[in-house]
Amino acid sequence: MLRFTLRQVEYAIAIWDHGSVAAASAHLGVAQPTLSASLAKLEEQVGLQIFIRHHAQGVSPSPAGLRFLGEARNLLTYAQDLQRDTAAAGNAVEGTLSLGSFATIAPAFVPQLISSFTRLHPAVTIRMAEGTQDELFSGLRRGNHDLALLYDVDMPDDLTLTPLASFVPHILLPAKHRLTRLRQVPLVALRDEPFVLLDIAPSRTYFTRILEQAGITPKIAFSSPSLEVVRGLVGQGLGYSILITRPHGDHSYAGDELAVRPIAEDVERGVIALAALKQMRKTHLVSAFETHCVTYFKTSENIL
Structure with a gap:
């Protein structure tokens, strides 16, 4: 009993x-x-x-x-x-969903995901929180998040992942940089250039690994956990950066013009995924949101 x-x-x-x-x-x-x-x-x-x-x-x-x-x-x-x-013969999608998101992913995708999902399921309330990768892991383990939207890098064994989309990183340059004349920029051309690092895990290891695998030791001139600060530093001509997230409009927050160029080499792609704690039983709401995210990212106009 x-x-x-x-x-x-x-x-x-x-x-x-x-x-x-x-x-x-x-x-x-x-x-x-x-x-x-x-x-x-x-x-x-x-x-x-x-x-x-x-x-x-x-x-x-x-x-x-x-x-x-x-x-x-x-x-x-x-x-x-x-x-x-x-109460609803097993078909209801209602209740409250707690969604965590990696800080750089959140502004690009989370508002649209919440809006499109709640239009389909008006009885659902979504609570969202942004954080670093470690904060998202902790939130999942403590039960503060049902799901977390993050990059599939250095994932622990106690999480299960639903891959959503993969993205090729790009090189961000000041608008008048000499390398903007190239349609694609080989990594070797960046060997002596100052690097502005997005300094937030796992981004820092992912971006530096791309350079190191090309035999380049990055000359880190500035680092920041803020995507917009990194873009602002590049806009001021203080270095280049390698990023995945590309906001609409190639200008910094302060209005400086930026240039985006593809990397000439094939490099490791960034994979966005939904993470959940393995030991947690998925509710109908969680499963419905996962399915919605998969469908959303399959639509070409939703991709960066």
């Missing part, structure tokens, strides 16, 4: 998400003593201390509690999906 209830699990997940009983109480509209009593009963029934209490500073999961909460969230997701299936 099951020793704990889904309500107890729901309360525990809320305490984890909000970092304290008080914050979870305010979010759920449930009295603090009720939540505290529910948590104490749950810990007694499962035989472990789920949270470590910090005086006046909320709570944090114990190591064993963190494992329990991860599986408990999976159980709660399954129960919620089962309830929706029962």
Whole structure:
């Protein structure tokens, strides 16, 4: 016989998400003593201390509690999906989807994906968050993201990937750079040029690897985790860059004209994919969004 209830699990997940009983109480509209009593009963029934209490500073999961909460969230997701299936004969696409996105991918694709999907499924709410690759991995593992849109580079084994599209990187140059006279730029021509690096994982290793595989040690003059700062530095004539994302209109944020040229050699392509935690059971909503993304990226006008 099951020793704990889904309500107890729901309360525990809320305490984890909000970092304290008080914050979870305010979010759920449930009295603090009720939540505290529910948590104490749950810990007694499962035989472990789920949270470590910090005086006046909320709570944090114990190591064993963190494992329990991860599986408990999976159980709660399954129960919620089962309830929706029962209510709508298994065909409903509704609820809230949490989508994480790599910072440079988000502005190019996420608004269109959200808009087109919610037009098809108006009962769906999508919450989005941008981050670095490591932040997205952490968000998936903690259950903060159902899916993450990122580049398929250095992926850990606990994630499953749905490839969406691949892109050839390009060389970004100041508009009046001498190499703009070429239709394609060989990497060797960049050997002595100052390099402006998009300094965010995994982009930094991906772009430097392209140069190193061509036998070039990049002369990094500037680096920034911001795509627009990199484009601005190039626009000011302070170096070249190698990028995948190409905003519409080849001008920097400040209005400097930029030139984009293909790389003459065949180089490693950048693959955009949707990542999910392997251990999480996919809901109808998650599966529907994955299918929508695959269809979206198959449409040629949606590709950079």
